[in-house]
Every structure is written in structure tokens, then in C-alpha cells.
Amino acid sequence: GAGVSQSPSNKVTEKGKDVELRCDPISGHTALYWYRQSLGQGLEFLIYFQGNSAPDKSGLPSDRFSAERTGGSVSTLTIQRTQQEDSAVYLCASSFGGGLNTEAFFGQGTRLTVV
Amino acid sequence: DQQVKQNSPSLSVQEGRISILNCDYTNSMFDYFLWYKKYPAEGPTFLISISSIKDKNEDGRFTVFLNKSAKHLSLHIVPSQPGDSAVYFCAARNTGNQFYFGTGTSLTVIP
Numbered sequence: 001g002a003g004v005s006q007s008p009s010n011k012v013t014e015k016g017k018d019v020e021l022r023c024d025p026i027s028g029h030t031a032l033y034w035y036r037q038s039l040g041q042g043l044e045f046l047i048y049f050q051g052n053s054a055p056d057k058s059g060l061p062s063d064r065f066s067a068e069r070t071g072g073s074v075s076t077l078t079i080q081r082t083q084q085e086d087s088a089v090y091l092c093a094s095s096f097g098g099g100l101n102t103e104a105f106f107g108q109g110t111r112l113t114v115v
Numbered sequence: 116d117q118q119v120k121q122n123s124p125s126l127s128v129q130e131g132r133i134s135i136l137n138c139d140y141t142n143s144m145f146d147y148f149l150w151y152k153k154y155p156a157e158g159p160t161f162l163i164s165i166s167s168i169k170d171k172n173e174d175g176r177f178t179v180f181l182n183k184s185a186k187h188l189s190l191h192i193v194p195s196q197p198g199d200s201a202v203y204f205c206a207a208r209n210t211g212n213q214f215y216f217g218t219g220t221s222l223t224v225i226p
Contacts, residue, residue: 004158031212042121042218043159043204050212091158097212101147101166104206104214106158 004107012113021077025094038088082114121217134192138205145207153202195224
């Protein structure tokens with residue numbers, strides 16, 4: 001497709017279970033970002049991939065969170081032993097990267113509910 | 116530490132009047148600034164941007180102003196329409212291509 005695709009769109013999981021969220025960025029975009037938005041909050045940065053460089057993981061809230069980007073394209077965000085405070089909308093975005101003045105394009109998000 | 120701040124969580128404006136959304140940032144190395152609009156249950160969509168070498172960019176009803184000395188950014192919408200009701204996020208990009216977002220301002224345009 002032409003845009004950033006995220007799956008699943010909704011996920012309900014039991015506390016303590018692991019979840020995987022997937023992001024397919026726009027083809028050709030070298031930069032990929034994960035953010036989350038908790039209820040009533042702004043966009044919280046989680047992790048940033050740029051090409052083959054080491055990812056910027058400074059926003060990950062705990063060691064239960066990890067992310068991979070395989071082949072410079074698809075990314076998976078994994079949350080282990082989910083907690084209720086992990087409930088949020090997880091948003092993925094991609095951009096061309098480099099010095100170009102272009103925006104980041106967002107997917108529609110994955111709404112995660114931990115019960 | 117929040118590098119991009121939107122101090123007004125909400126704003127209400129009458130239809131036809133001007134909406135002014137404000138944003139402040141702390142990092143003088145930001146080189147590109149953007150505004151995004153977000154409807155419920157959707158991802159943010161790009162609205163308008165401005166390079167750090169400019170102080171104004173206009174696109175139809177939307178104008179973004181940049182005051183680098185004050186590290187302040189604003190979005191003007193005129194005339195405001197009910198369909199403009201959404202959450203607006205300010206964003207700034209550093210030279211490492213990392214985007215930083217504000218916490219958003221919820222705009223309600225009253226018919």
C-alpha cells in the first residue's frame with residue numbers, strides 16, 4: 001500500500017502476556033519511529049531506527065519493551081509481560097530520513113488494551 | 116525532558132474566527148518544524164511545516180509562524196471551520212532526523 005500500515009488495529013491481551021505489534025513503513029523510507037499515546041496524553045517517543053545505524057532506544061519505558069527492524073523495512077515492537085499501564089495507542093511513523101525536509105507519515109495505530 | 120511544549124491542552128473558537136495554536140521548544144538545533152492534525156481513532160496527519168530558515172509559511176487557511184529568537188511556533192487557522200476540530204500536535208526535527216512532539220492541543224470549532 002501507499003501508506004504506513006500497522007497491525008493489528010486492536011489488541012486485547014491479559015496482563016502478563018507478551019504482545020507483538022507490527023509496522024510496515026512506506027517503501028523507500030529509511031527512518032522508522034514508534035510512539036505511543038496513552039489516554040489523555042500526548043505522543044510519547046519510544047524508539048527510532050535510521051537506516052543501518054544503531055536504533056535510538058532512549059524512549060523505551062522499561063526493559064519489557066523491545067523493537068526490531070528487519071531488512072531496513074518491517075518493524076516489530078514487542079512488549080513482554082504486559083501491564084495495565086501499557087494500555088495505549090501505539091503509533092508507527094516513517095520518513096525519508098537524511099537532510100530532506102519531509103514529514104513523518106503515521107500509520108493508523110494499534111490500540112492495545114491490557115486487562 | 117519535554118523539548119517541545121504545547122501549554123494549552125484545549126482551545127474553543129467560534130466558526131469563522133481565527134484559531135491560534137502555540138508551541139514552544141527548547142533546542143536551538145531543531146531545523147524543521149511541523150504541525151500535525153489528529154482525529155479520534157486515526158493516526159496524526161501532516162498539516163503544514165516550516166524550515167528554520169523561514170519565519171512564515173502559508174497554505175490556504177493555515178499559516179505557520181516561527182520566531183527563532185523566542186523559540187516559539189504558532190499555527191493560525193483562518194477562518195476556522197467545524198471540520199478543523201481535532202487535536203493538533205506541534206513537532207520539531209533535530210539534525211539527526213529525530214522528531215519530537217508536543218502533547219497536543221484539542222481544538223473545538225463551535226458552529
